[in-house]
């Protein structure tokens with residue numbers, strides 16, 4: 016027997032399923048250790064990713080000042096969507112699941128107030 020459902024019923028079912036999965040899935044806050052690993056692999060060629068030091072690419076702000084200028088929640092979203100951030104000089108990244116949250120979790124651990132003049 017073949018069950019044929021009208022499109023509207025299918026849509027309602029899909030929505031219900033989507034709602035369930037969002038409720039069931041625990042919030043993910045990111046793993047800073049994983050984030051450091053991603054930063055080393057994908058970002059450190061341009062950005063200073065630690066608590067000190069200058070960026071290899073003088074135009075790239077050190078990660079320890081990034082949250083002084085960016086909202087952490089929005090940053091994770093932007094990174095996740097691989098939208099180039101504010102500018103066109105950043106490469107597009109393809110992250111694995113959670114890598115954006117991991118990066119932001121790591122970036123949070125090294126934040127410092129931004130100096131008047133970027134080093």
Ligand code: HEC
Nearest residue numbers: 057058060061072074075076081084100102104105108118
């Ligand atoms: C090829 C060099 C390069 C790589 C690799 C790179 N960036 Fe950048 N990034 C830049 C440059 C240059 C800027 C600043 C340019 C500008 O804002 O116009 C920048 C700016 C940023 C900003 C905006 C900072 C701010 O305060 O406005 C964020 C966030 C950022 N990068 C995150 C990352 C992350 C996360 C990675 C690794 C996944 C990464 N970048 C890898 C070159 C790079």
